[in-house]
Amino acid sequence: MKFAVLQFPGSCDEVDALTAARRVGDAELVWHRERDLRGADAVIVPGGFSYGDYLRAGAIARFSPAMESVIEFAAAGGLVLGICNGFQVLCEARLLPGALLPNANLRFTCRQVELELVNARTPFTIACAERARLSIPAKHAWGRYYADADTLAALERHDQVVLRYAPGHNFNGSRNDIAGVCNAAGNVFGLMPHPEHAVEQLTGGSADGLCIFSSMALAAEGARA
Amino acid sequence: MLIRPKAGILDPQGVAVERALPALGFAGVENVHVGRLVELDVQDPSQLQPMCERLLANPLVEDYEIILE
Numbered sequence: 001m002k003f004a005v006l007q008f009p010g011s012c013d014e015v016d017a018l019t020a021a022r023r024v025g026d027a028e029l030v031w032h033r034e035r036d037l038r039g040a041d042a043v044i045v046p047g048g049f050s051y052g053d054y055l056r057a058g059a060i061a062r063f064s065p066a067m068e069s070v071i072e073f074a075a076a077g078g079l080v081l082g083i084c085n086g087f088q089v090l091c092e093a094r095l096l097p098g099a100l101l102p103n104a105n106l107r108f109t110c111r112q113v114e115l116e117l118v119n120a121r122t123p124f125t126i127a128c129a130e131r132a133r134l135s136i137p138a139k140h141a142w143g144r145y146y147a148d149a150d151t152l153a154a155l156e157r158h159d160q161v162v163l164r165y166a167p168g169h170n171f172n173g174s175r176n177d178i179a180g181v182c183n184a185a186g187n188v189f190g191l192m193p194h195p196e197h198a199v200e201q202l203t204g205g206s207a208d209g210l211c212i213f214s215s216m217a218l219a220a221e222g223a224r225a
Numbered sequence: 226m227l228i229r230p231k232a233g234i235l236d237p238q239g240v241a242v243e244r245a246l247p248a249l250g251f252a253g254v255e256n257v258h259v260g261r262l263v264e265l266d267v268q269d270p271s272q273l274q275p276m277c278e279r280l281l282a283n284p285l286v287e288d289y290e291i292i293l294e
Contacts, residue, residue, distance in 0.1 A: 055280070055281070056283055059280060059283070060280075063280070092283070098285070099283055099285045099286045101234070101235075101286060102237060102238070103237075104235060104237050105237070106237045106238065106241060144235075146234060146285075146286060147285075148285075173235065173237075
C-alpha cells in the first residue's frame, strides 16, 4: 500500500500526513509541479495554506500540475483523501460537492472536536467502529461547509455525509453539522478536522484518526486482491 | 470584476460590519455585504467571464459582475 502526499507552497501538514500514512503503508511526497503520482494506491491532499490561500482557500492549488493528475486519478477510481486545506482544494476542483466558507464567527479556531461517524462503509472508514465517536483536532478559519438545499438533500439521501460534528462541536457553522463528505462514487473524501494529527495519544489527544488511514490501506489492498 | 457572496448565504463579514457601524453613530444601515474587487488590463474582454467562472469567483457561493472601463 503506497500513499502519495501532495506538497504545495504553503502546505504545513504534509509531514504529519506522511507519518500517519507510514503507520499503515509506504508514503512519499509529491511536489505540486510534478505530475507523476509514483504509482501510489491513494493520494492525500494535506492541510495548510496552499499558495497563501489567496483569492479563496484552495482556489489556486486546484490548477497545479499535481492536482491535474489527482483529478485523472480520482476519475479512474483512485482513493483521494483531502484534509482541511486539502478538502478545500478538492471542493474547488469539483471532486467534492459544496464549498468551504469563512467560519461563522470569523475566527481562526484550533481545538479538539468530537465527531460522529455517520457512514462506516466507505473506503475511508471501513476500519472504524460503526457509529464511532472520534476525538480529533480541528484548526482553520475557512471551515464552514456549505452546499445548496438540493445538494444537501442528495448528500443525505446517498449516505455521502461521512462525519458530523457531535452536538455542541459545530464551531464553524457548517450546514447539517457536516465535518466530512465523500463523492457519489465513494472514492474521494474530504474533512476539515485533522485525523493525521491524532495518531498518537501523547500529541494528538487521542489516536482516533488512525482508523481513517488503516481503512484506506484495507480498501486499497482489497481492491488489489 | 465585482465578486459578492450570493444572496441567502450567511456573510459573517457583512454582519460584523453591519454591527460595527451603529457603534460609530451611523444609524439605519442594513443588508451589508462584503465582497472583493479584481482589477486588470486585458486585450480580449471576452476572456473575463471564463476567468470569473473558473478562478476569480466560485459560482457555487458567489455572484460576479464585470465592469468594463
